[in-house]
Each structure stands twice: as C-alpha cells, then as structure tokens.
Amino acid sequence: MNRFTIFVLMASLTPPLMAQELKQGWVLGESNLYKKPYSDAEVMSRLAADSEVKVIKRKGGWYQVKVSKSRSGWMRMNTLRFGEQSGDKKAGNISGLQQTIKLFKTGRSGSSGVTVATGIRGLDATDLQNSKPNHEALEQLKTFSTDQEGAKSFAAKAKLTGQTLAYIPEEKPKLEPSAPPPEENYWGNDDD
Amino acid sequence: MISLLKRIAIPFITLLVLVSAISANAGPFKNLFGNDSGGFDLGKLAKTIKTAKEAFGEVTEEDEIKVGEEAAAVLLGAVPLVNNDPVQKYLNRVGQWVALNTERGHLPWKFGLLESDDINAFAAPGGYVFVTKGLMMQMKSEAELASTVAHEVVHVLEKHHLDAVRKGAKMELAISMMGSNSNEEKREKLQRISSGFKELYSRGLDKADEYQADRMGLVIATRAGYDPYGLPAVLQTLEGMNPQSQSLALMFKTHPTPTQRLGLLAQYYHYIEPFAEQAQVTKRFEKYLAMLKR
Numbered sequence: 001m002n003r004f005t006i007f008v009l010m011a012s013l014t015p016p017l018m019a020q021e022l023k024q025g026w027v028l029g030e031s032n033l034y035k036k037p038y039s040d041a042e043v044m045s046r047l048a049a050d051s052e053v054k055v056i057k058r059k060g061g062w063y064q065v066k067v068s069k070s071r072s073g074w075m076r077m078n079t080l081r082f083g084e085q086s087g088d089k090k091a092g093n094i095s096g097l098q099q100t101i102k103l104f105k106t107g108r109s110g111s112s113g114v115t116v117a118t119g120i121r122g123l124d125a126t127d128l129q130n131s132k133p134n135h136e137a138l139e140q141l142k143t144f145s146t147d148q149e150g151a152k153s154f155a156a157k158a159k160l161t162g163q164t165l166a167y168i169p170e171e172k173p174k175l176e177p178s179a180p181p182p183e184e185n186y187w188g189n190d191d192d
Numbered sequence: 193m194i195s196l197l198k199r200i201a202i203p204f205i206t207l208l209v210l211v212s213a214i215s216a217n218a219g220p221f222k223n224l225f226g227n228d229s230g231g232f233d234l235g236k237l238a239k240t241i242k243t244a245k246e247a248f249g250e251v252t253e254e255d256e257i258k259v260g261e262e263a264a265a266v267l268l269g270a271v272p273l274v275n276n277d278p279v280q281k282y283l284n285r286v287g288q289w290v291a292l293n294t295e296r297g298h299l300p301w302k303f304g305l306l307e308s309d310d311i312n313a314f315a316a317p318g319g320y321v322f323v324t325k326g327l328m329m330q331m332k333s334e335a336e337l338a339s340t341v342a343h344e345v346v347h348v349l350e351k352h353h354l355d356a357v358r359k360g361a362k363m364e365l366a367i368s369m370m371g372s373n374s375n376e377e378k379r380e381k382l383q384r385i386s387s388g389f390k391e392l393y394s395r396g397l398d399k400a401d402e403y404q405a406d407r408m409g410l411v412i413a414t415r416a417g418y419d420p421y422g423l424p425a426v427l428q429t430l431e432g433m434n435p436q437s438q439s440l441a442l443m444f445k446t447h448p449t450p451t452q453r454l455g456l457l458a459q460y461y462h463y464i465e466p467f468a469e470q471a472q473v474t475k476r477f478e479k480y481l482a483m484l485k486r
Binding site for chain 1: 261262264265266267268269270271272273277280281283284285286288289291292293297300301302303304306307308309310312324332334386390391393394395404407408410411414415416417418419420421424425428429431432433434438439441442445454458460461463465467468469470471472473476
C-alpha cells in the first residue's frame with residue numbers, strides 16, 4: 001500500500017468536519033443592523049446596499065448575520081438577499097428582471113427528458129408528457145397516510161397549537177396586471 | 193331559441209341544483225336519482241340535475257377525488273416515490289396536520305415525497321400533495337416544509353387544477369360522466385383526464401392561482417402553529433439559487449419568480465407578525481432530512 005492509496009483512503013473516510021459554511025447574503029438597500037431581532041432594538045450601524053453578510057440563523061422575520069469576523073447583529077428578513085452577487089455590483093437592482101429574462105431564455109422547452117450520467121434525476125415537462133399513469137405507486141402512497149388523531153398527536157409532540165386566524169383579504173396585486181377575468185359565461189361554447 | 197331556453201332554464205336549474213345539494217347528503221335520495229328508478233319524474237329530474245351541475249361547475253367531491261387519483265397517477269408515472277417509509281410517513285403527518293387547519297380537513301389527504309433532484313411541488317384534486325426530494329433538501333425546518341405543503345393544499349381547497357382542466361369542454365364531459373358503466377367508455381374518459389393533467393402540470397396554473405396559494409398558505413401554516421415566515425424563507429432560498437439551474441427550470445416556467453412572490457407576500461407580513469415566535473421545529477425535521485441524505 002503506497003502513500004497515495006493511504007491518502008485516498010483517508011480522504012474518503014474523513015467526514016467533512018468543517019463547520020457548515022454560513023450562507024452568503026447581501027444587503028438589498030441601505031439597512032439597519034440591529035442588536036436584537038426587534039424593530040425597537042438598538043441600531044448598531046447602517047449597512048450600505050450590496051454589503052455582503054453571512055447568515056447565521058433566522059428567527060421569525062429576522063436574520064442574524066455576521067458582518068465581519070467579530071461583529072454580528074440582526075436584520076429584517078426582507079432587507080437581505082441570498083446568492084452570488086455575480087461580480088456585477090448593480091445586479092441586485094435588476095436581478096428580478098434578469099431572472100425573468102433568463103427564464104425565458106432557458107425555459108427547458110422539453111428538448112431533453114434524458115437523465116445524464118451525473119446521477120441527477122430531473123422532472124421536466126417531457127417527463128410529464130410521457131408519463132404512463134402509475135396506479136401501483138398510487139396504492140403504495142396511500143399506505144403512508146395518517147388519520148386526524150395521528151396528525152394531532154404528532155403536532156402535540158412538537159408543541160404545535162392550532163391558532164385561529166382568518167384568511168387575508170386579497171389586495172389587488174400591483175405586480176400582475178394581466179390576471180385573466182373569471183369565466184362568467186357558464187354556457188361556454190357548447191351552443192356553437 | 194337558445195337564449196329563450198336559457199331564460200327558462202336558469203331559474204329552474206338553480207332550483208334543481210339546490211335539490212341536488214340536499215340529496216347529496218342523503219344516501220337513499222342519491223341512489224334514487226342516480227339509478228333512474230324513481231318513476232318518470234325522478235328519472236328526468238336526475239338527468240337535468242346532471243346538466244345543471246355541468247353548467248354551474250359543480251363536481252361532486254367523490255368525482256373530484258377520482259379525478260385527483262388520475263392526476264396523482266400521472267405524476268407518479270413521471271417520477272417515483274422516494275423509497276423511504278419513515279420520511280413518507282413523516283411528510284404525511286406534517287401534511288395532515290396542516291390540512292386539518294383548513295376548511296377541507298375531512299378530505300382523504302395523501303402526501304408524497306418524489307424521488308427527483310428537481311425543485312418543485314405539486315397538488316392534485318381531492319387531497320393529493322407532492323414535494324420533490326430536491327426541494328425538501330433545500331429546507332431548514334418543519335415550518336418551511338409545512339408552509340410549502342400549505343401552498344399546495346390551497347390549490348386543492350380552491351380546486352385550481354380541477355377548474356383549469358375543466359376549461360376544455362371535452363374534459364368537462366369526461367369528468368361529469370366519470371361514473372358511466374361501460375369499461376371501454378370509462379377507460380377512454382380516464383385517458384382524457386390524464387392527458388389533461390399531463391398538459392396542465394407541464395404548463396402550470398394561472399399566476400393568480402399561485403399568488404392566492406401563497407397568500408392563503410401563509411395563513412394556514414400560521415394556523416397550524418408553525419413559524420409564519422417559513423414560506424418567505426423557502427422563497428428566499430430559491431431566489432438565491434442560480435436561476436439557470438436545470439433543477440429549477442420547470443418550477444420557474446410554471447410559477448411567478450420567487451422575487452415577485454416575495455414582493456407580494458411582504459405586503460402581508462403585518463398579519464403574521466404577531467405569531468412570529470411560533471416554532472420552526474428544526475430538530476425533528478433534521479432527523480428525517482438526515483435519512484434522505486444518507
């Protein structure tokens with residue numbers, strides 16, 4: 001057994017002991033860094049737009065973030081964004097649009113439902129179009145279900161208590177002017 | 193001629209729909225209507241009721257569930273279930289608890305984890321909800337899983353898929369005649385239904401339906417006692433991923449962008465903020481997540 005083999009063996013046996021890498025985020029617009037996750041908590045500093053932070057954890061609508069080796073604090077959830085900044089510092093301002101454009105460009109267009117040798121199992125439009133309805137799997141699925149009592153005791157174990165809260169009335173979305181009107185004509189085109 | 197018929201028919205049919213709604217809760221009547229065995233009046237009544245239901249968009253819950261089975265079978269024909277009973281049962285407990293906090297808790301809810309690295313989730317009429325393994329592995333807590341399930345549950349509550357496939361007139365006919373006798377006929381109808389769902393799942397719902405599912409799902413997860421920011425957290429994770437990733441392609445094609453969805457949800461945070469201290473339930477979630485990563 002040579003040194004190289006030993007090295008390979010060691011490498012494959014050693015579990016990844018590194019602490020889990022903190023997720024990178026960046027600040028959307030100039031935002032407060034708070035000492036605690038409350039809006040009336042002390043403001044430690046202002047973070048400039050596009051500043052990079054590392055996200056430690058989330059608590060409700062707040063993220064605890066690391067802004068430097070020794071400094072951390074809390075930020076409102078919606079003042080942060082995850083992902084690569086892709087070199088372009090201005091990316092944040094247009095990335096919603098960019099994303100949409102990319103989407104149109106890349107929309108998988110059903111060209112390949114073939115799984116490549118990487119072992120990645122996808123699920124695209126072609127897979128769905130070519131589906132042969134699988135009733136056996138459906139029967140198997142039914143065996144996993146639980147009854148209402150089972151669900152209640154499961155919830156109780158995690159101390160989850162049901163709350164009373166009405167649905168939120170719809171505010172007319174400003175983002176989607178193109179929602180189609182509901183179909184009023186119940187008689188449809190059957191008459192024609 | 194047709195418009196005259198409509199004028200007479202509408203009030204009459206409205207009455208019949210009422211009658212049929214009452215009869216739906218009364219077993220004997222239902223059989224009587226359905227079997228054509230109640231003499232000339234009832235027989236004719238039964239036929240007219242069927243037409244009325246078609247016209248007014250009523251599908252019995254029984255048929256809704258049958259249609260949903262076909263839809264679920266389509267999904268399961270495209271991608272298998274994850275072969276891990278404990279995780280499947282875990283998902284069903286989370287899902288059933290979420291569903292219990294809605295107005296349709298009585299449905300025969302079934303939840304399935306799909307063996308795919310793609311990031312997506314699906315619903316089918318009558319109480320079927322599916323989440324891909326790829327999506328679950330992006331999550332950090334049971335609250336996030338519950339919020340995703342809650343979004344799908346709304347599609348079932350609001351019959352989004354059922355209504356979408358019924359927009360095709362032929363499909364309407366197929367569904368309204370689910371209970372027909374001949375096997376040949378039945379098979380043809382089921383096939384028509386499954387091809388409707390193949391199309392729908394690859395095309396997606398109206399964006400308005402997705403926004404509604406987000407808005408109501410936010411509330412349902414909160415009602416179930418979970419940290420109410422689970423859904424925004426999932427969407428932020430998706431927002432941070434490379435939008436060109438193949439694993440996001442179908443979901444991005446069939447949904448508004450995460451950024452758009454987060455923008456809409458942000459308007460509603462003040463509703464859920466009083467519940468911000470509710471549990472994320474991370475330990476239990478991590479235990480099952482570890483089983484998937486093995």
